[in-house]
Structures are given as structure tokens and as C-alpha cells.
Amino acid sequence: MTLIADAFLILGALFCFLGALGVVRMPDVYNRIQAGTKAVTLGSLALLLGVGLHHPDWWPKLLAVGLFILLTNPIGSSTLARAFYNAGVPVWNKRRPGP
């Protein structure tokens, strides 16, 4: 059981790392938000699952935290993206790369 829990913890850390790498590699703000949101949402859920397997008596709290992340993470990203859109930030395009 400890082994499975550790596997989930490592998986979660891996997804969070990929999210960070995506933020560095993507060319514009919208793509960065995309890479960041998805990877970190799944990464945190995997981390929570790993913690839950280590401490089975914590699962109600972890479930509440997981639902909260699942609800609020996308809202935060959409709000950021909307703010950039309303500020007039254009979408990156391969033929005419931005600044």
C-alpha cells in the first residue's frame, strides 16, 4: 500500500513538473495558462490520492480539498485568460510570432 501511495505522489510531482515546463516552453499567455491548469489540477489530485493512501483517516478532508481544487482551478484560469483577452492580448500564431 505504501508503494502505491508513493507511486501516486511521484506521479503527481511529475505532472506538476510537466506543468511548470509547459509554462516555460509555451509561446504566449493563453497556451501557458492551458499547460499550467491541466497539469497542476491532475498533479494535485494525484498528490492528494497518494496522501490519502498514506493516511486513510484523512480521506474526507482530502476529498473536500480535491473537489475544491477541481471547482476553483479552472475558474481561476478562465478569469486570468478573460482578463488578458479583454486587455487585447492577441493569440500567438506560427506565421506571425508575437514579440
Added chain:
Amino acid sequence: MYQQLQQFTFSFVFAFVFWLLLVGSLDRQELVAGLLVAAAAGALTIGRRPVLAGFRLTPTAPLSLLGYLGSLLVALLRANIDMARRVLSPSLPIRPALVQVKTSLRSDLGRLVLANSITLTPGTLSVDVDDDTLLVHWIDCPPGTDMAAATQTIAGDFERHLRGFLQ
């Protein structure tokens, strides 16, 4: 009157379940305190803008909810594998564009959940909601996509699930 009662009930149930998850025990003292706090929270929501009022109370609603959660989990996994592939490949294969998606969901809650789901599915990010049109940033938009095709590809699957338990 009926609407206020419904709103109170939704808020009450939501607050009470959240309370139970947070305290993590079924002790009698905790239950009583939770009931009081949840009732107070429910009373406070009466007369305010109903966010939780979009639920459709039908016998098959729980099944639709389960189906939705399952498809959301699969979509989230696929989104991450897809994003990992794009981030790790040296050529960075992306063709981003903004597309518009029409939704047939009427309630605020339905549109909120749909926008959230779109953000968590492969390669799409909700940018804005304007009445029944969602503005979506699509990381790999095939050239010459029109609104109907984009709606079908991005939102079609989720809308089918969501319409089972949201208005």
C-alpha cells in the same frame, strides 16, 4: 416561496455535506453544530442570486452526475497526456486559435460547469462566456473550423451528460 425553500434546501445540504467532510466524524456534537451552522448558511442565501438553482431533480440525475464525473476524469487524463506530448516534443506542435462554442444549457450553474469542463479537457481553455456563446482558446485548431464543428468537438460530449442533471 417554493423557490426560496428550494434555494435554502440546496445551500443547506451543500453546507452540511461540506461540514461533514471537513470534520470527518459522525459525533453527535459535531452533527448538531453542523446542522445549526448549515441552517444559518442556508438562511443567509435566501434572497440572493441563486447559483445552485440550476439542478434538475429527476430520478436519473445521479446517474448522469456519475457519468459526467467519469467522462471528466477520462478527459482530464487525456488532456494531461496530450499536453505532456506537446510540451516534451522539440517542435512544439501547436496551432492555437480562438473559436466560439454555442451552448444549450440555460442556467448559470450549467454554464459554469460546462466552462470548467472545457478548461480541463484536452487542448481547450474557456476565455469568456457571453449569454449562450462561449469563447474558447483551442491549442490545436484545424484550419477552416466553423462554429458548429467546434461546438460539436469541444462541448458536445459534456453537454449530453450535463443536460441530465443541470438546466
